[in-house]
Amino acid sequence: MTDHKRIVQEFAIKGNILEIKPLGNGLINDTFLVRTDGADDYVLQRINNAIFKDVELLQHNIDCATAHIRRKGAKTLEFLPCKATGKTYWTDGETYWRVSVFIRGAHTYETVNPEYSYYAGKAFGAFEAMLADIPDKLGETIPDFHNMELRARQLHEAVSADPVGRMAEPEVQAILEDLLPYEEEMCKAERMYREGKLPKRICHCDTKVNNMLFDDKGDILCVIDLDTLMPSFVFSDFGDFLRTAANTVAEDDPAVDKVDFRMDIFEAFAKGYLEGASFLTPVEKENLPYAACLFPYMQAVRFFTDFINGDTYYKIKYPEHNLVRTRNQVALFHAALEKVPLMKEIIA
Numbered sequence: 001m002t003d004h005k006r007i008v009q010e011f012a013i014k015g016n017i018l019e020i021k022p023l024g025n026g027l028i029n030d031t032f033l034v035r036t037d038g039a040d041d042y043v044l045q046r047i048n049n050a051i052f053k054d055v056e057l058l059q060h061n062i063d064c065a066t067a068h069i070r071r072k073g074a075k076t077l078e079f080l081p082c083k084a085t086g087k088t089y090w091t092d093g094e095t096y097w098r099v100s101v102f103i104r105g106a107h108t109y110e111t112v113n114p115e116y117s118y119y120a121g122k123a124f125g126a127f128e129a130m131l132a133d134i135p136d137k138l139g140e141t142i143p144d145f146h147n148m149e150l151r152a153r154q155l156h157e158a159v160s161a162d163p164v165g166r167m168a169e170p171e172v173q174a175i176l177e178d179l180l181p182y183e184e185e186m187c188k189a190e191r192m193y194r195e196g197k198l199p200k201r202i203c204h205c206d207t208k209v210n211n212m213l214f215d216d217k218g219d220i221l222c223v224i225d226l227d228t229l230m231p232s233f234v235f236s237d238f239g240d241f242l243r244t245a246a247n248t249v250a251e252d253d254p255a256v257d258k259v260d261f262r263m264d265i266f267e268a269f270a271k272g273y274l275e276g277a278s279f280l281t282p283v284e285k286e287n288l289p290y291a292a293c294l295f296p297y298m299q300a301v302r303f304f305t306d307f308i309n310g311d312t313y314y315k316i317k318y319p320e321h322n323l324v325r326t327r328n329q330v331a332l333f334h335a336a337l338e339k340v341p342l343m344k345e346i347i348a
């Protein structure tokens, strides 16, 4: 019996396992499809506990949120209890695993058209709205995950430590000089929070296009990848979706000259989001164009920091992968920044 099979059998699955094979292309966890002869197939995931250090809290957030969404009659992920402990994860003390019901006939997309973006906006807006009245207390599964001040600090630390000597490259210096002038402006969410002008809400915090399941007709089934579900600013969900969906190319496309920020996607997504997220305050609404710039910026800083640190966080497929991702996100940031006046008009 393979290890994976043995692990799946720790959970209360129905049917016999026929096959276990890799699934999807996440950058953090390892994911497998478990085919069975029963009614359901399953998804087995190894939770990356180097990144998510508090798996107990992570699954607590997910359990509370999925139960709350299900109580409201909406579709969401369903995690299986471990037979021995009743918890929705299993650990051998070193590695952490969970199993959820595989949602059949579902597709993910790496790119979306304006129509799908409108539905996605509604889905993520409604997702936040559904969680706005959750009675449980959720914690930050990665403390300060989307805190731009922290991300900026991490970049500065990487630059000073320069652990693998990558700061010697003139291009690396040039990227740094390109990013730094915007740092203060991009950190304004944290300042508004400290001044009591901006609330934290339960957000998804990884609203990439490929974290939404669509059915054959193109309707949204549900939002997936709930590891980063935590208190954050609404900018997280608005900005991170557009970061992936409004980019004319993939986040790691080396063709930087092809990167652009699509306003048709922005307009459609914003329309859906504003319809779904009924709870937004004027300050939140007003700053949605800022969010559209913040997330390419933050992602550029994160990829760049990882590159300088010697690629210890994101999975890479080739040596310069994080540098290529950085160039791409820097270009997207500039493209978005240029369009802020237009974004403001649309939001208004």
Ligand code: GN1
Binding pocket: 025, 026, 027, 028, 029, 051, 205, 206, 225, 228, 251, 299
């Ligand atoms: C990571 O694992 P994945 O691909 O869903 C990352 C996101 C980044 C994204 C960049 C926990 O998400 O924050 O935006 O890569 N997740 C974590 O593609 O760091």
Ligand code: MG
Binding pocket: 026, 027, 206, 208, 210, 211, 225
């Ligand atoms: Mg994902």
